[in-house]
Amino acid sequence: DGGITQSPKYLFRKEGQNVTLSCEQNLNHDAMYWYRQDPGQGLRLIYYSQIVNDFQKGDIAEGYSVSREKKESFPLTVTSAQKNPTAFYLCASSWGGMNEQFFGPGTRLTVL
Amino acid sequence: DQQVKQNSPSLSVQEGRISILNCDYTNSMFDYFLWYKKYPAEGPTFLISISSIKDKNEDGRFTVFLNKSAKHLSLHIVPSQPGDSAVYFCAASYSGAGSYQLTFGKGTKLSVIP
Numbered sequence: 001d002g003g004i005t006q007s008p009k010y011l012f013r014k015e016g017q018n019v020t021l022s023c024e025q026n027l028n029h030d031a032m033y034w035y036r037q038d039p040g041q042g043l044r045l046i047y048y049s050q051i052v053n054d055f056q057k058g059d060i061a062e063g064y065s066v067s068r069e070k071k072e073s074f075p076l077t078v079t080s081a082q083k084n085p086t087a088f089y090l091c092a093s094s095w096g097g098m099n100e101q102f103f104g105p106g107t108r109l110t111v112l
Numbered sequence: 113d114q115q116v117k118q119n120s121p122s123l124s125v126q127e128g129r130i131s132i133l134n135c136d137y138t139n140s141m142f143d144y145f146l147w148y149k150k151y152p153a154e155g156p157t158f159l160i161s162i163s164s165i166k167d168k169n170e171d172g173r174f175t176v177f178l179n180k181s182a183k184h185l186s187l188h189i190v191p192s193q194p195g196d197s198a199v200y201f202c203a204a205s206y207s208g209a210g211s212y213q214l215t216f217g218k219g220t221k222l223s224v225i226p
Binding site: 004006031033035040041042043044045048050058088090092094096100101102103104105106108 | 116121146148153154155156157158161201203212213214216217218219
Protein backbone atom coordinates (compact mmCIF):
# COMPACT_ATOMS: atom_id res chain seq x y z
CA ASP A 1 0.00 0.00 0.00
CA GLY A 2 1.44 3.34 -1.06
CA GLY A 3 0.97 6.32 1.16
CA ILE A 4 2.27 8.80 3.67
CA THR A 5 2.68 7.94 7.32
CA GLN A 6 3.10 10.29 10.21
CA SER A 7 3.91 9.25 13.72
CA PRO A 8 2.84 9.53 16.37
CA LYS A 9 -0.81 10.56 16.03
CA TYR A 10 -0.72 12.45 19.32
CA LEU A 11 2.34 13.93 20.99
CA PHE A 12 2.73 15.70 24.30
CA ARG A 13 5.81 17.63 25.30
CA LYS A 14 6.85 19.98 28.04
CA GLU A 15 7.53 23.59 27.22
CA GLY A 16 11.18 24.19 26.32
CA GLN A 17 11.78 20.74 24.85
CA ASN A 18 12.55 20.08 21.21
CA VAL A 19 10.40 17.45 19.52
CA THR A 20 10.73 15.70 16.16
CA LEU A 21 7.74 14.66 14.07
CA SER A 22 8.17 11.81 11.64
CA CYS A 23 6.98 11.73 8.01
CA GLU A 24 7.61 8.85 5.62
CA GLN A 25 6.28 8.27 2.10
CA ASN A 26 6.56 5.30 -0.27
CA LEU A 27 4.98 7.01 -3.27
CA ASN A 28 8.37 7.79 -4.82
CA HIS A 29 7.44 11.47 -4.76
CA ASP A 30 10.19 14.02 -5.23
CA ALA A 31 8.70 16.85 -3.17
CA MET A 32 7.66 16.84 0.48
CA TYR A 33 6.03 19.51 2.62
CA TRP A 34 5.16 20.38 6.20
CA TYR A 35 2.06 22.39 7.09
CA ARG A 36 0.57 23.58 10.32
CA GLN A 37 -3.17 23.91 10.96
CA ASP A 38 -4.65 25.92 13.82
CA PRO A 39 -8.38 25.97 14.72
CA GLY A 40 -10.42 27.92 12.17
CA GLN A 41 -7.39 28.45 10.00
CA GLY A 42 -6.20 27.10 6.70
CA LEU A 43 -3.00 25.18 6.24
CA ARG A 44 0.17 27.23 6.48
CA LEU A 45 3.42 26.05 4.91
CA ILE A 46 6.37 25.57 7.25
CA TYR A 47 9.04 24.01 5.03
CA TYR A 48 9.22 22.16 1.73
CA SER A 49 11.79 20.08 -0.09
CA GLN A 50 11.99 19.48 -3.81
CA ILE A 51 14.89 17.01 -3.75
CA VAL A 52 17.08 15.16 -1.29
CA ASN A 53 19.46 17.33 0.72
CA ASP A 54 17.64 20.52 -0.25
CA PHE A 55 14.78 22.37 1.42
CA GLN A 56 13.25 25.84 1.54
CA LYS A 57 11.45 27.88 4.16
CA GLY A 58 7.74 28.38 3.83
CA ASP A 59 5.62 31.14 5.30
CA ILE A 60 6.12 30.25 8.98
CA ALA A 61 9.53 28.57 9.28
CA GLU A 62 10.69 30.36 12.44
CA GLY A 63 11.18 27.94 15.33
CA TYR A 64 11.22 24.86 13.08
CA SER A 65 13.93 22.84 11.36
CA VAL A 66 13.89 19.99 8.83
CA SER A 67 16.22 17.56 7.08
CA ARG A 68 15.90 15.56 3.86
CA GLU A 69 18.60 12.88 3.91
CA LYS A 70 16.45 10.31 2.13
CA LYS A 71 13.80 10.68 -0.56
CA GLU A 72 11.24 8.85 1.59
CA SER A 73 11.70 10.82 4.80
CA PHE A 74 11.21 14.45 5.83
CA PRO A 75 11.26 14.86 9.64
CA LEU A 76 10.25 18.15 11.25
CA THR A 77 11.77 19.37 14.52
CA VAL A 78 9.76 21.81 16.57
CA THR A 79 12.31 23.70 18.63
CA SER A 80 11.93 25.55 21.89
CA ALA A 81 12.16 28.78 19.87
CA GLN A 82 8.69 28.18 18.41
CA LYS A 83 6.43 30.39 20.52
CA ASN A 84 3.11 28.61 19.92
CA PRO A 85 3.93 25.01 19.03
CA THR A 86 0.58 23.45 19.98
CA ALA A 87 -1.10 22.66 16.64
CA PHE A 88 -2.04 19.97 14.14
CA TYR A 89 0.92 19.21 11.86
CA LEU A 90 0.44 17.78 8.38
CA CYS A 91 3.02 16.30 6.06
CA ALA A 92 2.43 16.03 2.32
CA SER A 93 4.22 14.84 -0.78
CA SER A 94 3.85 15.28 -4.52
CA TRP A 95 5.59 14.75 -7.84
CA GLY A 96 6.42 18.42 -7.60
CA GLY A 97 5.39 21.30 -9.79
CA MET A 98 1.76 21.53 -10.84
CA ASN A 99 0.57 18.37 -9.19
CA GLU A 100 -1.71 17.68 -6.30
CA GLN A 101 -0.18 17.09 -2.92
CA PHE A 102 -1.09 13.98 -0.95
CA PHE A 103 -1.37 14.36 2.79
CA GLY A 104 -0.58 12.13 5.72
CA PRO A 105 -2.98 11.65 8.66
CA GLY A 106 -1.36 14.37 10.77
CA THR A 107 0.20 14.66 14.23
CA ARG A 108 -1.44 16.68 16.96
CA LEU A 109 1.25 18.22 19.13
CA THR A 110 0.35 19.59 22.53
CA VAL A 111 2.95 21.47 24.54
CA LEU A 112 2.18 21.58 28.24
CA ASP B 113 -2.87 39.50 3.62
CA GLN B 114 -4.96 36.49 2.59
CA GLN B 115 -4.40 35.59 -1.03
CA VAL B 116 -7.04 32.84 -1.04
CA LYS B 117 -10.34 33.57 0.68
CA GLN B 118 -13.25 31.37 1.53
CA ASN B 119 -15.73 33.85 2.92
CA SER B 120 -18.33 31.36 4.13
CA PRO B 121 -17.11 29.51 7.23
CA SER B 122 -20.05 27.11 7.04
CA LEU B 123 -22.80 25.88 4.73
CA SER B 124 -25.81 23.61 5.34
CA VAL B 125 -27.52 21.76 2.50
CA GLN B 126 -30.28 19.17 2.31
CA GLU B 127 -29.34 15.71 1.08
CA GLY B 128 -29.88 15.42 -2.67
CA ARG B 129 -29.58 19.15 -3.32
CA ILE B 130 -26.63 21.04 -4.79
CA SER B 131 -23.80 22.31 -2.60
CA ILE B 132 -21.88 25.32 -3.90
CA LEU B 133 -18.65 26.28 -2.18
CA ASN B 134 -16.96 29.50 -3.18
CA CYS B 135 -13.39 30.72 -3.23
CA ASP B 136 -11.82 34.05 -4.23
CA TYR B 137 -8.18 34.83 -4.84
CA THR B 138 -6.22 38.03 -5.16
CA ASN B 139 -2.93 36.95 -6.71
CA SER B 140 -3.26 37.12 -10.50
CA MET B 141 -0.19 34.89 -10.83
CA PHE B 142 -2.15 31.86 -9.59
CA ASP B 143 -2.83 29.49 -12.47
CA TYR B 144 -3.62 26.16 -10.81
CA PHE B 145 -6.39 25.59 -8.30
CA LEU B 146 -7.34 22.62 -6.15
CA TRP B 147 -10.08 21.57 -3.76
CA TYR B 148 -9.43 19.36 -0.75
CA LYS B 149 -11.85 17.70 1.64
CA LYS B 150 -10.92 17.23 5.28
CA TYR B 151 -12.47 15.31 8.15
CA PRO B 152 -11.56 16.24 11.75
CA ALA B 153 -8.18 14.96 12.95
CA GLU B 154 -7.32 13.60 9.48
CA GLY B 155 -5.22 14.81 6.59
CA PRO B 156 -6.92 16.56 3.64
CA THR B 157 -7.92 14.45 0.66
CA PHE B 158 -7.52 15.80 -2.86
CA LEU B 159 -10.85 16.18 -4.70
CA ILE B 160 -10.44 18.00 -7.96
CA SER B 161 -8.24 20.58 -9.65
CA ILE B 162 -8.39 23.03 -12.52
CA SER B 163 -5.79 24.80 -14.60
CA SER B 164 -6.31 28.42 -15.61
CA ILE B 165 -6.51 27.41 -19.27
CA LYS B 166 -9.89 25.84 -18.49
CA ASP B 167 -13.07 27.26 -17.01
CA LYS B 168 -14.65 23.98 -15.93
CA ASN B 169 -13.56 20.55 -14.77
CA GLU B 170 -15.83 17.64 -13.81
CA ASP B 171 -15.26 14.47 -11.88
CA GLY B 172 -18.38 12.52 -11.03
CA ARG B 173 -20.52 14.52 -8.62
CA PHE B 174 -17.88 17.25 -8.33
CA THR B 175 -17.48 20.17 -10.74
CA VAL B 176 -15.13 23.10 -10.36
CA PHE B 177 -15.76 26.36 -12.21
CA LEU B 178 -13.11 29.04 -12.69
CA ASN B 179 -13.84 32.68 -13.54
CA LYS B 180 -10.43 34.25 -14.11
CA SER B 181 -11.69 37.76 -14.70
CA ALA B 182 -13.45 37.72 -11.34
CA LYS B 183 -10.65 35.75 -9.66
CA HIS B 184 -13.30 33.37 -8.40
CA LEU B 185 -13.77 29.64 -8.37
CA SER B 186 -16.52 27.42 -7.06
CA LEU B 187 -17.01 23.76 -6.28
CA HIS B 188 -20.40 22.22 -7.06
CA ILE B 189 -21.42 18.93 -5.49
CA VAL B 190 -24.50 17.32 -7.05
CA PRO B 191 -26.30 15.54 -5.49
CA SER B 192 -25.04 16.20 -1.97
CA GLN B 193 -24.74 13.21 0.34
CA PRO B 194 -24.35 13.00 4.13
CA GLY B 195 -20.84 11.60 3.64
CA ASP B 196 -19.88 14.88 1.98
CA SER B 197 -20.10 16.61 5.36
CA ALA B 198 -16.55 17.85 5.98
CA VAL B 199 -14.40 20.97 5.74
CA TYR B 200 -13.50 21.94 2.18
CA PHE B 201 -10.32 23.86 1.44
CA CYS B 202 -9.57 25.78 -1.70
CA ALA B 203 -5.88 26.02 -2.65
CA ALA B 204 -3.94 27.84 -5.35
CA SER B 205 -0.52 27.67 -6.92
CA TYR B 206 1.40 29.20 -9.80
CA SER B 207 3.78 27.72 -12.28
CA GLY B 208 6.66 30.08 -11.63
CA ALA B 209 10.09 28.47 -11.78
CA GLY B 210 10.70 26.39 -8.69
CA SER B 211 7.32 27.18 -7.23
CA TYR B 212 5.98 24.20 -5.35
CA GLN B 213 3.82 26.00 -2.83
CA LEU B 214 0.08 25.77 -2.32
CA THR B 215 -1.72 28.67 -0.67
CA PHE B 216 -4.82 27.55 1.21
CA GLY B 217 -8.02 29.31 2.19
CA LYS B 218 -9.39 28.92 5.71
CA GLY B 219 -11.99 26.37 4.68
CA THR B 220 -15.77 26.01 4.55
CA LYS B 221 -17.51 23.48 6.76
CA LEU B 222 -20.23 21.72 4.78
CA SER B 223 -23.05 19.97 6.60
CA VAL B 224 -25.36 17.80 4.50
CA ILE B 225 -28.62 17.18 6.33
CA PRO B 226 -30.33 13.83 5.72
